[in-house]
Each structure stands twice: as C-alpha cells, then as structure tokens.
Amino acid sequence: MSSQDNSKDNSEENLPQQPEGADSGALSKRDDPFANPGLPPHEHRVQDIDEQAAKRSERAVAGLFTLSMLSTIGFIVSYVSFDIDKIVYIFPIGRVSALNFSLGMTLGLALFCIGAGAIHWARTLMTDVEVAEERHDLDASPEVREEVLAGFQEGARESDIGRRKLVRNTLIGAVAMVPLTGLVLLRDLGPLPGTKLRHTKWAKGKMLINENTLEPLRPEDISVGSLTFAMPEGLSEEDHDFHNEIAKAALMIVRLQPENIKDKRELDWSHEGIVAFSKICTHVGCPISLYEQQTHHVLCPCHQSTFDLTDGGRVIFGPAGHSLPQLRITVNDKGYLEAMGDFAEPVGPAYWERG
Numbered sequence: 001m002s003s004q005d006n007s008k009d010n011s012e013e014n015l016p017q018q019p020e021g022a023d024s025g026a027l028s029k030r031d032d033p034f035a036n037p038g039l040p041p042h043e044h045r046v047q048d049i050d051e052q053a054a055k056r057s058e059r060a061v062a063g064l065f066t067l068s069m070l071s072t073i074g075f076i077v078s079y080v081s082f083d084i085d086k087i088v089y090i091f092p093i094g095r096v097s098a099l100n101f102s103l104g105m106t107l108g109l110a111l112f113c114i115g116a117g118a119i120h121w122a123r124t125l126m127t128d129v130e131v132a133e134e135r136h137d138l139d140a141s142p143e144v145r146e147e148v149l150a151g152f153q154e155g156a157r158e159s160d161i162g163r164r165k166l167v168r169n170t171l172i173g174a175v176a177m178v179p180l181t182g183l184v185l186l187r188d189l190g191p192l193p194g195t196k197l198r199h200t201k202w203a204k205g206k207m208l209i210n211e212n213t214l215e216p217l218r219p220e221d222i223s224v225g226s227l228t229f230a231m232p233e234g235l236s237e238e239d240h241d242f243h244n245e246i247a248k249a250a251l252m253i254v255r256l257q258p259e260n261i262k263d264k265r266e267l268d269w270s271h272e273g274i275v276a277f278s279k280i281c282t283h284v285g286c287p288i289s290l291y292e293q294q295t296h297h298v299l300c301p302c303h304q305s306t307f308d309l310t311d312g313g314r315v316i317f318g319p320a321g322h323s324l325p326q327l328r329i330t331v332n333d334k335g336y337l338e339a340m341g342d343f344a345e346p347v348g349p350a351y352w353e354r355g
C-alpha cells in the first residue's frame, strides 16, 4: 500500500465509526493512526536507466571539483598579487579591500564546489536504494560492527568510486588542494616583529599635533587644568597602519606648576611645566581619559588604575604595574612643541616583564 493510500485511509473522514461500547484496544490495523505506512514504490532516476545521463552527471560533478581546484589556485594567486591596501568598488557591497574580497570569494567558491559536487554525485550517481533498518541497542555487538564495516564497504562499492575514475580523481584533487589555502596563510605569521613593538612614531623633532584640530601645538595652547590629546606629526588617518600606530603613540598633555612637579626627571623632560605622558594605560592598554584638575591624577576608566602626573606618572591605585611613560618635549624655532625622541620605555602593557 502506498503512503498516499495510507494518508487517505487515515484521514478522519475515512475512519469507520466504532460501535458504541466496542473495545477501543482492539483497533484493527486499518484504524491505527500510527500504523507504519511502509515505503513508497521505488522510482528509478534517469541516471539509473540512461547511461548518457549518468555520464552527463559525472561530467557535472567533475566540473564542480575542477572549479574548486581553479578557485584554490585563484586564492593563492590573489594572496600573492593583491596589495593589502588596494580598495575596489564592488556593486552592491561598496568599497572593499580587493585582497579580502578575492580571498573570501575564491575560498568560498572552492569549498562550495566540493560540497555541491559531492551532493550532486550522491543524488544522481550513487545508489539510491532505500533501506529500512530496525532500531537496536546503542551498544553494538561485534557482529553488528562487522555488519557496519561490510555495509561501509558495500557503500563504497555502490558509490562507483572505483568505476567513475574522473569523479574520484577530481574529488581527490579538490580535497587535497583546499588545505593549501591554510598553508599559504601561514605566511602571515611572519616576519618577526623585531624591535617594532618597542618603538612608536615619536622621534626627535616630531611636532605634537592636536588630535582634534590636527594643528601643531604651541605652549600657549595648553592651559592649566586642561587635558590635551596629541599625536605625532606625519601620522594620518589615511595611513593603513594608523590605528596600530596611534594605539602606541597617543599622548596626553597637561600644564602643571613647575614647583608642583615632584619627580626631577619629569621636570627635566617638561617644558615650562608642560608634561606629556603616554595615554595608554600600563595595565591592559585602555586609553586614559579622566583627569582630576586639583590632584593632577589621571584615571583609567577600565579598571580604575590611577596615575600621579606630578610624580613621574607613578601608579597610586589600581592594577597597573608600571608608571606611565613620559615623552621628553621642548619647543622648536617656530615656537611649536616637539618631541626630543621616542618614549624611553615601551608604552602600554606590551611588555609585561620588561626585565
């Protein structure tokens, strides 16, 4: 009996009425709404009866696997040919990195083609005999395991992987090549950073640029009680490494009364009471942004580390492990504030143990 017949028989209108008082436990199979409908009659696919159609499917599957291989090659070519800064306009996405776009598209296509090829192969070429299996205990006996192994071998035989050499070879090629994309990306682990993390964009003669106005700062721009943020001359938001560099070079500037400065080195490195410290907290690198005018303490909003700007940026509260690095500054011939070199020690928490 087909499933259609069953569903029809099981519909409420077709159920025969039980005589009143009849034993409800003695339902016939015809009246059981949960009766096993069985399998519908098997319908052969066109590929099962037409070898030409099977060949066409085989070529389609092989084509998908071949396209996957070409996409993998495209991924590698994109990786080595596109400049990391190249931006292109792609409709309808807009302006995107050419490198990221091409890597994503080629890797996505390579994986998609393997999946689509495998599905098409399973649906059109592998055997489609339907098998009903009884439920059994989860703990498989040795006989069952042998049965499973035999079933697996049978499946491998029925998948035609031995006979359809074109499909098999292109599948092996596609699956073998996709991991190359990961291998190529290992190149991004290098080169070693060297001393790059120890240095910032600050250097002797670099003017202090107001982060808001982008104008060079003069001593008269820094008033008592204000907190001014600055970045090094020559750093532009257009630079591709701007965020990396500003994360290290961000500076905060305050004006103190020289007689209030307790640390002698801090006084030497200041200009008429104007002191410049790294804005990056030495705990885990949050930007410091709260300034107490009366005490000249600065507070990190992340975990409340507090630094004393009159005492060499010393930590007076909180989890930070190091004083804030100070930038030595002076005034150039044109009257602008400028750095006298880079920070003397690494900024932020980059070097937890500085030795």
Ligand code: FES
Binding pocket: 281, 282, 283, 284, 285, 286, 300, 301, 302, 303, 304, 305, 318, 319, 320
């Ligand atoms: S990052 Fe500043 S206190 Fe934690």
